[in-house]
Amino acid sequence: MALPNSGILSLQDIAGEFGGSVPHGLQEYYGVASGIPASGEIGIQDFYGASAFSVVGATAKANLGSSIALPLGTAVGDFCILACYSLYSVDVSLYEPVNMQGLTERYTNYPLQGLQAVWAGVLTGTSTINLNSSGNRGAYVCITISGSSWEAMETYGPYNVHWGVEPDPPDLKDFVSGDICIALAGTGDANNGNFNSAPTGFTLGANAFNSNGGDTAMGVAYKNSAGGTEDPGRFGNDNGGFPYPMGVTIRIVAA
Secondary structure, eight states: OOOOSSSOOOHHHHHHHHOOOSSOOGGGGTTSSTTSOSSSOOOGGGGTTOOSOEEEEEEEEESSSSEEOOOTTOOTTOEEEEEEEESOOOOGGGTSBSSOTTOEEEEEOTTSSEEEEEEEEEOSOOSOEEBSOOOSSEEEEEEEEEOSOEEEEEEEEEEOOSSSOOOOGGGGGGOOBTBEEEEEEEESSOSSOOEEEOSTTOEEEEEEEEOSSSOEEEEEEEESSOOSOOOOOOOEETTSOOSSOEEEEEEEEEO
C-alpha cells in the first residue's frame, strides 16, 4: 500500500514498498514512481505518499475490430482492464479479445446496448490484443496498472446519466489511500464529440471517437491513491453532452 503522507519514514519502509537489493540506497529508486526524481538530488521526503501500485498508462481504439495495443511500459504481471462500448446489442462473446493473455470477463451488459463488457486480470503476455469483432459504431479502452500490491477489483455501475457521464461519486467515500479508481465512459451517437476532459481530480488516460456509422465515443480516466470524499463531477465532451451515455467506476483495492 502507499507510503504515509507524513510522519516517520525510513529507507526500510521505502524498500518494503518498492523492493530492491540489499544494501539499499535511495539512488536505486530513481524514477520508481510518479513524483520521485529520476536523477540528481533525492531524499526520504520525496517518497511521502508514493506507491509501487500505480497506473502505467492507457490506450483507446475507435471502431470495433482489428486490435488494440497495450500501454507503453506494460509488463507481464501488470493488472490490465479492457472495456468495450457499442451501439450493437449482440452476444458479448463477439466482442471479447482473441488472445486473452490472462484477462477474464468481469462485467457484461448483454443483451443491452452500451458498455458491452469489461475484462480484467494479471497479464501473462504483452502482445497487442487482437479483437474478435469487425463491426463499426463502437470503441475499446485499455488501462494497465503496475505493482503486485493489489488484492481485489470492485465494479460499481453501470450508470446511465442524461447529460455527460459520471463515475459514481458516493462510492468514492469507500476508497482509501492507495486504492486506484478507474472511471470508464462510453456514448453512442456522439455527434462529432470526443471526451476531452476527465472528472475533477482524475487524469484522462485515453479516449477514442468513431465517426463511422454511429459517432461513438469512449474514454478512460484514473486517480491514483483515490482516498477521499470529493465529488469528481463528469467527463467533459466537445459538445457538452451525449445521448445513450453509460459509465462504470472500478476500484482496484490496495493490499
